[in-house]
Amino acid sequence: MGRALCDRLRAQGIEVFEAQRSTGVDAYAGTGLVEAFTGADVVVDCTNVTTTRAKTAIDFFGTVAANVAIAATQAGIGRVVCLSIINAADPEVNAKFGYYQGKAAQEKAYRDGLDAGRLVVVRSAQWYELARQMMGSLRAGPVAAVPHMRCRPLSVADAAVEVARAVTAPVADDIEIAGPDVLDLADVGKAIARRTGSPKWVFGVNVGGAAIRDGHLVPDHPDVVTQTSLDQWIEQAYPATASAVGRG
Numbered sequence: 464m465g466r467a468l469c470d471r472l473r474a475q476g477i478e479v480f481e482a483q484r485s486t487g488v489d490a491y492a493g494t495g496l497v498e499a500f501t502g503a504d505v506v507v508d509c510t511n512v513t514t515t516r517a518k519t520a521i522d523f524f525g526t527v528a529a530n531v532a533i534a535a536t537q538a539g540i541g542r543v544v545c546l547s548i549i550n551a552a553d554p555e556v557n558a559k560f561g562y563y564q565g566k567a568a569q570e571k572a573y574r575d576g577l578d579a580g581r582l583v584v585v586r587s588a589q590w591y592e593l594a595r596q597m598m599g600s601l602r603a604g605p606v607a608a609v610p611h612m613r614c615r616p617l618s619v620a621d622a623a624v625e626v627a628r629a630v631t632a633p634v635a636d637d638i639e640i641a642g643p644d645v646l647d648l649a650d651v652g653k654a655i656a657r658r659t660g661s662p663k664w665v666f667g668v669n670v671g672g673a674a675i676r677d678g679h680l681v682p683d684h685p686d687v688v689t690q691t692s693l694d695q696w697i698e699q700a701y702p703a704t705a706s707a708v709g710r711g
């Protein structure tokens with residue numbers, strides 16, 4: 464998301480500084496943040512840690528959010544945008560999903576660390592790209608697994624449009640953004656594999672508790688419903704070559 468958002472904002476003529484470890488900023492250690500933020504109007508937290516462990520997720524997201532909130536205050540930042548996940552902070556949803564407990568800690572640390580008027584939380588549904596990410600990490604040879612997650616997925620590019628709006632709008636409120644259809648994330652993985660031919664087999668697996676599978680991640684009334692369907696995203700992400708089209 465950080466990459467997509469930077470590209471989007473720059474295309475809109477907005478100056479962006481990428482505060483990441485390669486540019487001398489460690490948001491977890493809290494180093495370089497004030498220097499990176501000084502002179503900016505808005506900070507967007509697109510940080511992530513890849514873990515299923517609650518302890519690791521809570522520590523990472525809670526610490527980064529607290530550090531960013533302190534540095535943003537010191538640097539006089541007017542708005543901090545936190546990128547979170549629809550319903551992830553709900554204890555009924557995240558009871559058996561450690562990563563989402565981390566997102567709950569992140570939202571809380573921002574609420575505790577910033578005045579309400581300076582915090583904007585953009586809660587997105589899962590991205591199509593998440594299925595690809597999971598097939599990369601839960602893979603053994605020709606077999607990959609994707610968790611059964613009933614959700615309203617969308618593309619990173621569509622989500623970036625809305626995050627950019629939260630950055631540039633004169634006034635911004637917390638919003639929920641979701642894709643056009645309710646799908647099982649495991650089916651997104653299977654669709655990618657069908658298109659690309661790899662991995663050969665994709666299995667849906669039950670992880671993270673029943674709430675993840677039975678629709679608790681699906682928003683009741685999202686503020687924004689994006690347009691790109693799974694089929695359209697696959698066409699864009701994996702364009703058919705002339706020879707593949709020829710073979711049907």
Ligand SMILES: NC(=O)c1ccc[n+]([C@@H]2O[C@H](COP(=O)([O-])OP(=O)(O)OC[C@H]3O[C@@H](n4cnc5c(N)ncnc54)[C@H](OP(=O)(O)O)[C@@H]3O)[C@@H](O)[C@H]2O)c1
Nearest residue numbers: 464483484489490491509510511546547587588589590593
């Ligand atoms: N995947 C989804 O479906 C989804 C949906 C809704 C919301 N979200 C949220 O969106 C956010 C971004 O997700 P993503 O998939 O784009 O993440 P990602 O691809 O894993 O990228 C994570 C970024 O965090 C940076 N980072 C990690 N540790 C850092 C540190 N100590 N200091 C500074 N930067 C650090 C990394 O930069 P360096 O490693 O270069 O420093 C990298 O740019 C996450 O908070 C996630 O929960 C994800």
